[in-house]
Amino acid sequence: MYGQIVRDGLVNVTGIEDLGLTSPVLQRTSDAFFKEISPFLLHFGMFVPTIIGQCTPEQQAKWLPLAMDLKIIGTYAQTELGHGTFIRGLETTATYDASTEQFILKTPKLSSYKWWAGGLGKTANHCIVLAQLYTKGVCHGPHPFIVQIRDTETHMPLPGIKVGEIGPKLGFNTADNGFLGFEDFRIPRENLMMKNAQVTKDGTYVKVARHGKLTYGTMVFVRVMLVSDMAYCLAKAVTIAVRYSAVRRQSQPKPDQPEPQVLDYLTQQHKLFICISTAHAMKLTSTWLWNTFTGVLADMRDGNTDTLPELHALSSCLKAISTSDTSALIEQCRFACGGHGYMYSSNLPALYSFATATRTYEGDYTVLLLQTARFLVKSWEQMDEGKPLTPTLAYLEQSRNGSQVSWDDSPEGIVRGFDAVAAGRIGACVKSIRKHINNGMDYEDAWQMTTVQLVGAAEAHCRAVICRVYRDETARLTAGCSPGVKAVLDQLSTLYLLYWALERTGDLLRFSSLSERDIENLQARYEALLLKIRPNAVGLVDAFDFRDEVLMSTLGSYDGRVYERLMEEALKTPLNREPVSDSFHKYIKPMMQGKL
Numbered sequence: 001m002y003g004q005i006v007r008d009g010l011v012n013v014t015g016i017e018d019l020g021l022t023s024p025v026l027q028r029t030s031d032a033f034f035k036e037i038s039p040f041l042l043h044f045g046m047f048v049p050t051i052i053g054q055c056t057p058e059q060q061a062k063w064l065p066l067a068m069d070l071k072i073i074g075t076y077a078q079t080e081l082g083h084g085t086f087i088r089g090l091e092t093t094a095t096y097d098a099s100t101e102q103f104i105l106k107t108p109k110l111s112s113y114k115w116w117a118g119g120l121g122k123t124a125n126h127c128i129v130l131a132q133l134y135t136k137g138v139c140h141g142p143h144p145f146i147v148q149i150r151d152t153e154t155h156m157p158l159p160g161i162k163v164g165e166i167g168p169k170l171g172f173n174t175a176d177n178g179f180l181g182f183e184d185f186r187i188p189r190e191n192l193m194m195k196n197a198q199v200t201k202d203g204t205y206v207k208v209a210r211h212g213k214l215t216y217g218t219m220v221f222v223r224v225m226l227v228s229d230m231a232y233c234l235a236k237a238v239t240i241a242v243r244y245s246a247v248r249r250q251s252q253p254k255p256d257q258p259e260p261q262v263l264d265y266l267t268q269q270h271k272l273f274i275c276i277s278t279a280h281a282m283k284l285t286s287t288w289l290w291n292t293f294t295g296v297l298a299d300m301r302d303g304n305t306d307t308l309p310e311l312h313a314l315s316s317c318l319k320a321i322s323t324s325d326t327s328a329l330i331e332q333c334r335f336a337c338g339g340h341g342y343m344y345s346s347n348l349p350a351l352y353s354f355a356t357a358t359r360t361y362e363g364d365y366t367v368l369l370l371q372t373a374r375f376l377v378k379s380w381e382q383m384d385e386g387k388p389l390t391p392t393l394a395y396l397e398q399s400r401n402g403s404q405v406s407w408d409d410s411p412e413g414i415v416r417g418f419d420a421v422a423a424g425r426i427g428a429c430v431k432s433i434r435k436h437i438n439n440g441m442d443y444e445d446a447w448q449m450t451t452v453q454l455v456g457a458a459e460a461h462c463r464a465v466i467c468r469v470y471r472d473e474t475a476r477l478t479a480g481c482s483p484g485v486k487a488v489l490d491q492l493s494t495l496y497l498l499y500w501a502l503e504r505t506g507d508l509l510r511f512s513s514l515s516e517r518d519i520e521n522l523q524a525r526y527e528a529l530l531l532k533i534r535p536n537a538v539g540l541v542d543a544f545d546f547r548d549e550v551l552m553s554t555l556g557s558y559d560g561r562v563y564e565r566l567m568e569e570a571l572k573t574p575l576n577r578e579p580v581s582d583s584f585h586k587y588i589k590p591m592m593q594g595k596l
Ligand SMILES: CCCCCCCCC/C=C/C(=O)SCCNC(=O)CCNC(=O)[C@H](O)C(C)(C)COP(=O)(O)OP(=O)(O)OC[C@H]1O[C@@H](n2cnc3c(N)ncnc32)[C@H](O)[C@@H]1OP(=O)(O)O
Pocket: 024, 027, 041, 042, 045, 046, 076, 078, 079, 084, 085, 086, 087, 088, 118, 213, 216, 217, 219, 220, 222, 225, 226, 308, 309, 312, 360, 361, 362, 363, 364, 367, 371, 374, 375, 378
């Protein structure tokens, strides 16, 4: 399996190179080669971006051509057996030896071993290592180093390097995730990636970055990219599930009628149409987030890091919510396909295992929402001090006088309702923290006692951002469309708002004048909208325009020959090569004859 995937991975990479395309395209085209993950994912997904983001121009001139021409194969080794979330707690050390102008890398304990980096086990010969930088007896915190770990000719691990594969996982089983330990492993001073901090030959530490967290820049980039990846993943899953639901006929609600397409059941529409809407919502939000990200990068190039905190807060909650929603909705697509959705040949299991991993890697869901919550609470306090709010938090102003928002069930009114929920939940967190402090707790304990609410407030903020961006971007992008297209896309964005309003009635009752009658109206509108979308459902997923080779699904292929494809795949399984398995003669027959 590994050998096959490496071969396909290289065909994919060199093919893209020949076309002179860039790595995001690689990500998309690799889908046509793999159901699983390429061992080269981290090379282009994190190793190359870190060289660009963390190296000086001179260092880039050395390393980038080698990486882009695949003369070296890299990964990103930050997480350790003992630490993944808490980067400041990483145990691997890099101690500067001025006498030889080298850093000495050590993994002092088993828990210090790097663990998880994709491609590290058997594929990569270089990696970015995050290690605690020591010079002149002082620790300056985690810094990125570029480290050769295998001989580029023999691929043997270099002396002082312990490296290997970490073993089977829920998914990602071709990603070749590995472990890495250092025993007094020496690297040249120049292998410290010196864009944000430098160590001179005599060991003097020089801080260059204007912001203490620019070392974390690669993670922010990947979080931004993952929102788009999730939209793409969910669009594939719902294409499979909707097409299958159009082919599958089951049960007989009316004795004198033929079995209906399962797509005609309202419950099936309830499971699947939110998936179509969410794929659109996340795609539009990811483009908006990308534009925000590139804007912040431009500001930082001009020496201004003022917009970085809002980007960190946005990328954290959008990565958390997009990966969490996608994992849940891909599983919902699988549920909607009955037993055949559980077949590996449907491709839904592989899509799910990829999505559910993203909820954890690049920053755990809870941890990132708490990062966003930190920014929300700080913004609330700045508002109390009369300081201006950042654009995505402008809605907090409406909460200043504490009056309840009057419920308005128009799409724009529902967006305002979600703003009110977010403002209300942030305000409740601030109130909780202040109450605990007044009762004698210190700030850290008061914060910890409020974290369940803080995660909820961050989710509410993120939902409000997605609703607003989705609604605004749909209106902007459909302005020139035909009335028919405009109407269908408006139905999808309205469906998203009604769905989440019904999911969050508790919050809306608490923070707006929503009534029981309003909820009944929402439910009726939602169900009527499902029926309106039904005639366009297959057209909407066809519009995602996935080729069969990319969907790789017995259930989702364009021609709808589901049962023929399921049988074709079944006959390919190794167990069907012989009519009788040799296990019958070895075990079953002796058992039947009482000879086991
Ligand atoms: C195509 C692609 C496919 C690419 C496909 C690639 C496949 C990927 C495979 C997987 C790869 C990985 O998982 S790589 C490993 C990923 N690992 C992670 O993501 C680890 C997650 N942990 C973290 O990011 C950090 O530990 C975090 C939780 C933020 C806490 O960091 P710290 O303790 O240093 O910071 P704190 O004390 O919490 O906060 C101090 C201040 O720093 C700010 N801060 C914290 N992080 C910041 C940041 N990133 N940018 C700006 N500011 C930040 C906070 O807002 C605070 O600001 P003030 O409030 O103003 O003080």
